Amino acid sequence: MTARELARMLGVSQSAVSRAFTPGASIAPELREKIVRFAENVDYHPNAIASMLSKSRTNIVGIVISDMQNPFYPALIEQLSRALQRIGLQSLMFNITRGSDLEEQLSALRRYNVDAVIIISATILSGPTLQWATDGRAAILINRVAEDTELSCVICNNAEGARAIADHFHAIGRRRVAYVAGLSHTTTNRERQNAFITRVAERGMTLSALIDGNEYSYYAGRSAALDILARGETDAIFFANDILAAGGLDALKESGVRVPEDIAVAGFDDISMAAWPHYDLTTFRQPIDTIVDVAVTMLENGSCAPGQPPVIRRISGELIKRGSTGVS
Amino acid sequence: MTARELARMLGVSQSAVSRAFTPGASIAPELREKIVRFAENVDYHPNAIASMLSKSRTNIVGIVISDMQNPFYPALIEQLSRALQRIGLQSLMFNITRGSDLEEQLSALRRYNVDAVIIISATILSGPTLQWATDGRAAILINRVAEDTELSCVICNNAEGARAIADHFHAIGRRRVAYVAGLSHTTTNRERQNAFITRVAERGMTLSALIDGNEYSYYAGRSAALDILARGETDAIFFANDILAAGGLDALKESGVRVPEDIAVAGFDDISMAAWPHYDLTTFRQPIDTIVDVAVTMLENGSCAPGQPPVIRRISGELIKRGSTGVS
DNA sequence: ACGCGCGTTGCATACGGATGCAAGATCAGG
DNA sequence: CCTGATCTTGCATCCGTATGCAACGCGCGT
Structure with missing residues (x-):
């Protein structure tokens, strides 16, 4: 069913049909009404492809x-x-x-x-x-x-978020903090990492570890956490995102670490999982x-x-x- | 840049251009070569919209x-x-x-x-x-x-999966099992639920609870698990999918239930989370x-x-x- | 040398709708 | 009743590519 066929059936021109379906087009309300109503009966709907071609706009x-x-x-x-x-x-x-x-x-x-x-x-x-x-x-x-x-x-605003985490760590008394990167060359990671490290220094805290997970994954978070644990000296970890943090949290807990008493953990994004009671993860929400x-x-x-x-x-x-x- | 312009520049017909980009079209290899090469220089690529219109195939x-x-x-x-x-x-x-x-x-x-x-x-x-x-x-x-x-x-094959879970529960010695539905009217739920209940009966086990979570969510899984726990009498729970099961598992563990010793848990789907050490969830994998x-x-x-x-x-x-x- | 056949190429038109332009209709004012 | 302005409508054409058909050229067989 094309506009032309419909037009012929109604004894109007194809242009009229086109205009009936074009908001704001120059057409009498009654004609539009008539065409639209008839179109519904015969199940006509404008062909978007043809429309794209002539309007050179695809939507x-x-x-x-x-x-x-x-x-x-x-x-x-x-x-x-x-x-x-x-x-x-x-x-x-x-x-x-x-x-x-x-x-x-x-x-x-x-x-x-x-x-x-x-x-x-x-x-x-x-x-x-x-x-x-x-x-x-x-x-x-x-x-x-x-x-x-x-x-x-x-x-x-990744820097804002990273600073907020750093400040929060400082506020709850942590002084030896670690950072776990996802893919280190991504925009998000660089911004978060740089701002975090800078603010950590400004607040007089020590960056006790800086690990590149090489991917934003649960398992990368786990092994990063275990690395940090092995070298000791850390009382708070900022993971570049929540998935990493989830892995890190699980690995820490399995190792008998008390979170947050021994090590505090924060992530980034606020995915729905972060709010689950099991993770109950402090994080910076991306709106x-x-x-x-x-x-x-x-x-x-x-x-x-x-x-x-x-x-x-x-x-x-x-x-x-x-x-x-x-x-x- | 259209096929026509390109054709004019090369002194060939628009059809030739079209054929050059149509696999299997009737065109001399040399001509095709020439057109394709020239097209690259002038950055011509066929307009898919126009192609859709004439072929009435959109891909x-x-x-x-x-x-x-x-x-x-x-x-x-x-x-x-x-x-x-x-x-x-x-x-x-x-x-x-x-x-x-x-x-x-x-x-x-x-x-x-x-x-x-x-x-x-x-x-x-x-x-x-x-x-x-x-x-x-x-x-x-x-x-x-x-x-x-x-x-x-x-x-x-949802029924196959549900039966496998029931059989597995039976094999590890469970006899009072519960089922947690997601949306109960969905195809997947009905098939899993029916097959599970049937096989449970066939194996001589007792269906100790049947709960409709009303949605396939972590939180629905949690409250279903707590319900089941409250009424006692259950030593294995089959959740209609892994997200439900994850919530259920967490809720059980938080309540001091030992999994699997006190209550065994299984899900369905095998999402990546199911393999995480924290959940370590038995499940039926959808390939x-x-x-x-x-x-x-x-x-x-x-x-x-x-x-x-x-x-x-x-x-x-x-x-x-x-x-x-x-x-x- | 002639004719047939196959492989190439171009011509013309179709795909379905949008739109500039001109013609027709309607209405108000004088 | 006439004129001009405004609103509607139709006509013709365009968007960019695909493809049936006819025309053309080349090579081969006789």
Whole structure:
């Protein structure tokens, strides 16, 4: 069923049908009403593909992701895709894998003429690939900053969070603190690590250990915690995110360490698991709602369009104190 | 840069350009070579939208999901979207929300002319809505069966799993067992629950409790476990999935119950968390790889096309024995 | 040398809807 | 009743690629 057929049946022109389904188009209310009603009967709905072709607007946003293991990302993606749907945009998912040819994986991003690209992959994509993938279209990075490229981004204030953790450790009397990195070269890690180390020094605390987990995983957190435990001298650990912290917490408890009495533990993100009684993890909450709102607003007002100067939006988070630092 | 412009520059016809990018098209190898090479220089790539319009094939699969909180689904979706990408299909994500108007949320599914629909939402969608959403196109349900509609599906052998758990409980000497449902009306729950109860009776064990958690969540698992504990009389609990089981396990341990000595615990799915030393959860693994393979194969060979009779593919799983039933 | 057949190429048109422009309809004011 | 302004409507064309069909060229067999 096409607009032309429908038009013929009603004895109107195809343009009329098109206008009936175009908000704000120049058409008499009665005609629109008549067409829309008849369309429902014969189950006509405008073909989005044809519309894309003539309007050169797809209403599709490409979402590039690489890590669905860390629950923070599914939660973010879920909210994001819903927010986009609410304003009439669909999400085309690009689940990229380290290793295989990225340009091949992302080639559809260009061929499909997506209106915008949202990149949530903290790692993997190098500057040039980013540039290539987003070339000539609106783009937003979430949770990483562009290094050499000029892209807008929405990112949690990692430094603020890391300082809040450091201050909190200091406030509860800890003086020999450790930091466990996830992937050390990621934006998020660098910002958290640098700010934490700096504030630790400023507060006169000692950085008793600095470990690179090499991945943001539960098991990396476990072995990092055991390393720290083996060398002693630590009374608080800041893990670069909650998944690492969860592993660390479990490993410490299994080793007979009392948390928080012997060692306090903090994470970052505030994934739902952090609130589970078993973990009861102090952490710095990344406000997913706000991140999504800001990103969607940037899309709507075009401030991330290709010509525009890149915008960096820092989102404030919130320290959530829980039992793993003794405040439960 | 369009095919026509490129063609004019090279002094060939637009058809030639089209053929150069169409595998198997009738074109001389040298001409194709020449066009493809030149295209790279001027950064031409075929416009997928236009191609969709003329071929009336989009290479897009709509993926309908509703629950990203249970880690099983992100894991499944990640694998699925990668497998689809590998055969040249992109995934358009439809994250639906209970409550708001589903037909509105899914209207894009029809307007976008997706080649196929894969529905992973265990709940929410009623029969008629399913019918409406998939009308006239290839469709596959994953992890639920169609009730009154004629749709193909790929689903874990839930009954097999539930029986394996019951048998395992019996084998380790448990006789008073409980079952904790997630959403009781879902396909997965009903199949697991019925098979479990039946086998429990066959083995001469007693069903000491049957609780409906009303949702597949950690907290529902906790309160179910506490309920069961309060009424005593139970030495093994089968939770309808791993997230429930995780909550249940934690609640039991916090109450001073020894697992598995006092009460053995089993889940279903084998999400990555189940293997964590802290949970060390006996569970029935749903083989995500196989499920994805089968679904993708069905798409490829067209056995789920609109005209075809519905196919139901039962996927066998595997009992993973761990510490929560004493086998660690 | 002629004719047939196969492999290439271009032409024309289709896919379904959007939109600038002009024509027609409607209405108010004089 | 006439004129001009405003609102509706239809016509024609465009978006960028795919493809059936006809035309062309080349090589081979007789």
